[in-house]
Amino acid sequence: MKKTFLIEIVLLVLLPFFVNAATYYVAKDGSGDFTTIAAASNAAQPGDTIYIRAGTYSETIRPARSGTAGNPITYARYGNEQVTITNVGDGIDINDRNYIVIDGIRIVDVNRFVDMQRATHNIIKNCYMNQFSSWIGIFLWEGSDHNKILNNTILGPCFGGAEAGDLIYCYGGCHYNVIEDNYFEYGSHTTVEFRGQTGHTSNNVIRNNRVWNPWHTLITAWPAADYTLIEGNIILDGGEKASENSCGSDRDRTAPRKYHAGIQLGSENCIIRNNVLINNGWMEINSYPPEGSPPGPPISALNNRIYHNTFHKNHYGPASEASEPVDGNVFKNNIFYKQVSAEISMSIPSGTNYFINNDILGASYYAGGNDIWSGTLNENPLFVNENAVDDVNNKNFNEGYVYLQSSSPMIDAGAFLTKARSAGSGTNIPIEDASYFYDGWGIEGEVGDLIQLEEQSVTAYIVNVDYNSNTITVDKSLTWSSGTGVTLAYNGNAPDIGAYEYGGTTPPPPPPTCTNCKTNPCNTYNDCTTASGTCISGYCCQGTCTETSTCSKCKEQACNTYYDCAPGSGTCKTGYYCCQGTCTETPPQPPPPIGDELIVNGDFSSWSNDNPVGWTMEYSEGANNYITQSSGRCRLVDLNTGGARITQNILTPGKQYRVTYTLVSVNQGAIKVGSEDPWKDIIVNDNTPGTKTFDFTAIGTTFSIGRSGVPTDVIIDDVSVKDISSTQIPGDLNNDKVVDIDDITIVAINFGLSSGFDERADTDNNGIIDIFDIVFVASRFT
Incomplete structure (x- = not known):
């Protein structure tokens, strides 16, 4: 006992001095430290980096623990x-995790x-994501703060009738997040x-993204998503092909062209600037009573x-059909040019909004009777190539x-955003309206606006905005x-009107005059020759x-990245490699040991009072929501969100x-099969008859089969769940079935020791017993 106690004291004293950032490698062929991402996650500590080698992994990136400030855990x-x-519920699961970095991963054909x-202080960057089957692609909620x-x-894209609703979605309680430079x-x-x-959601940044959504709406801050900064985005074609949106609701698919918003705004104190909106339905700016069940906060565009x-x-520029006041909004220095139906259409019951120094030319425009207009231009802005x-x-x-x-008549035609309230010098400038400006909101890595005073060439960065006192603080002394x-x-x-300041942007490439631009030289394609004309890029x-x-075997990666694979003769489509x-x-691996059957009554042969024996029913029973037997099988019916689900x-x-x-x-519909709760960790979202087999890692104790959306009416049979985990518990070095x-x-x-040691102690097989072996065991205490 004394020796054990001494060892514990030594470990507690020395552990902080030994921990250094480690680098782990995951390779499916066994050439790295681990063959699975999960195993590397279990080992990784704050500051560690996990490099994942080439391959397709049917497992979720799910960190076992959080990083810390300055010491994130990185997956790259x-x-x-x-x-x-691919083929998992969540591609990445960082629920309740902080300081995690995900860099350069492809996530394809998953539920989410x-x-x-x-989750806080996490970074998702340089990744490629395509095809998800749930309503939400990236889900932030309930304290998702300071993420990037x-x-x-x-x-x-819509495929197989899957939902693919919102690519990024915060339902509530999200603050200080940055969505930037994405396509x-x-x-x-x-x-x-x-x-x-x-x-309440607030202080989020949506910046410099390119968004193309011909199905429905593009960017939304609605409701109670206050102090959202939406800037520098290219927003294109909202709702142009809404009728082809087979994954959307009937309402969205059949809505008139107007109701597919480039920007949908129903929040307060937001900054919308330097965006380009092309061929969208409208910029919706509306206020309504609370919606949803239970009802949320009111929708207030103020x-x-x-x-x-x-x-x-666009079909409409800014437009409103509000039933509640839309008030105190300022539209300044914008170009509204050649909308289809109306340049501005503000039909509101009450409120005063301000339209200052905008260029408006093309369709008609009108606003509420209390709105204030000044400095309006009606000029062709003379774009470089509007055609x-x-x-x-x-x-x-x-x-x-x-x-x-x-x-262009837009050059130097803009109004200054606000004015100094009194003369002075220093770094604190009292102004009439601070609502135009951004100081970084305390988000790590963000900087405040670069401002300039009238008739002065010097510029300064804003380091603080006091919205209550209408005072900005800058990083150098100025006089005004x-x-x-x-x-x-x-x-x-003076400032220009529109999204782009003349002389402040890189000259655009020449507009294309060719109708068939290709990535590779023309002679590399079939029935293809060089033609006259110019392309922005390519031939x-x-x-x-x-x-x-x-080629009979075209692969997405270089041939030598596969097992028993070498370059072959022949040609493949662009970006693929011909192999033999x-x-x-990965090299063939022996299958994991399979344990005994865990499911009771998986063939649904035993029933009691119309309930399958061994299963727990979780649903609101009624004429449209029920679980029953059908020819010795199980039928799940949920026609109006009763939540039909069976669990063990x-x-x-x-x-x-x-x-x-x-x-x-x-x-009708589909099923979700999952661990704990089909909405939390979905193994599969399935609407295709047949027998299916999947491997998964449990996040809870409950195995579930339930409906996927409504209406659902399906019949299932022959459910089997078997343990394929190794019989050895990780960290259980003495094999007593407990890590202690x-x-x-x-x-x-x-x-x-680097020789003569007990081999059980070398948990990572690196030939030395070090702090990482201690951490490996200590983190698995039961």
Whole structure:
């Protein structure tokens, strides 16, 4: 006992001094430290990096613990190798995790891309995400704060009747998050949506994203998503092909063209600036009573600042059909040019809004009787190439098309955003309206606005905005007079009107004159020759220009990244490699040991009072919601959100299981099969009859089968769940079926040895007993 106690004291004293950042490698072929991401997650501590080698992984990235400030746990692909997560519930699960970095991972064909509820200070960057089957692609909720989603490609096409609703969705309680430099396509409901439905949401940044969604709405701050900064986004084609949105609701699919918003605004004190909106339905700005069940906060479009945006060829510009006041909003220095139906259409019952120094030309415009107008221009803005802006499809839109020509009447025609209230000098400037400005809101890495005073060339960064006292603090001393204009940094004598300041942007590429631009030289395609004309990039061709393949085995990665695979002769489509050999992604592995059957009455042969014996029923029974037997099988019916679900409490969190079931028939809808709760960790979302087998890691104790959406009417049979985990418990060095102080003692008495040690103590097989072996065991104490 004394020796054990001494070892514990030594470990407690020395542990902080030994912990250094470690690097782990995951390789399916066994050449790394681990063959699964889960095993690496169990080992990783704050500050560690997990490099994942090339391959397709059917497992969720689910960190076992959080990182810390300055010491995140990082998951990254190795070099430029392609790492794909697929056929799982969540591609990434960082619920209740903090300081995690995910870098460069492909997530394809999953139920949800990222689950990050109650998660803070996490970064998702440089990832590729495509095809998800739940309503939400990336889910933030209930304390998802200070996260960053940066430079990702996020696609939500409709496939197989799956929902693919919102690509990024906060339901409530999200603060200080940054969504920046991403490319988005589709979303059967909304591409990026921040709401305060279940808890106030505020101070989020949606910046410099390119969003193309011909199905429905693109960016939403509604309701109670206050102090949202939406800036520098390219917002394209909202609702242009709504009738093809087979994954969306009937309401969204059949809505008139107007009701597919580029920006949907029903919040307070937001800043909407430097965005380009092309061929969307409208910019909706509305106030309504609380909606939802239970009802959330009221939808209130109040005191927002909408300035320096370009609206072109939308069906409507800013528009309202509110039943409640829309009040205190300022529209300043915007271009409204050639909308289809109305440049501005504000039909509101009450409230006063301000339209200052906007350029409005094309369709009619009107607003409420109390609204105030001043400095309106009615001029052709003289874009560089307005003819290149399409009326239907702007997927390949180049923002250079709407840069200003040197002769544009928009140059130097803008109003200063606000004025100094009194003369002075120093770093604290009292101004008439601080609502236009941003100081970074305390978000790590964010900087405040770069401002410039009227008739001065010097610029300064804002380090603090006091919205209550209307005072800004800047990073250098300035001098000003009462009434001096204050605005964002500009060129020339005054700010320009529109999203782009002339002279402040890179000259646009020449507009394309070719109708068939290809990535590769024309002679690399079938029936394809060089043609005259210019492309923004690539080659101008004529002919059918189809890609052909003469190779029998085309792979997405270089051949030598596969097992028993070498370069072969022949050609493949662009981006693929011609290989020969077996070309399997990993060497054949022996199957894991399979335990006994855990499911009771999996064939549904035994029933009691119309309930299958051994299963727990979780649903609201009624004429439209019930579970019953059908020819000795189980029928689940949920026609109006009664929540039909059957469960068995048979799992151990962290263990791996193999599930097999038969979906006998699908009259309507689909099923979700999951661990704990089908909405938390979905193994599969299934609407195709047949027998299916999947492996998964349990996050809870309950195995569930339930409806996926409504209406659902399905018949299931032959459900099987077996334990495929190793019989050895990780960290149980003495194999007594428990990880305790006896196991860490084995490591401690061998600590520091590189030879002659007890092999059980070398948990990571690196030839030395070190702090990582201690951490491996200690983190698994039971």
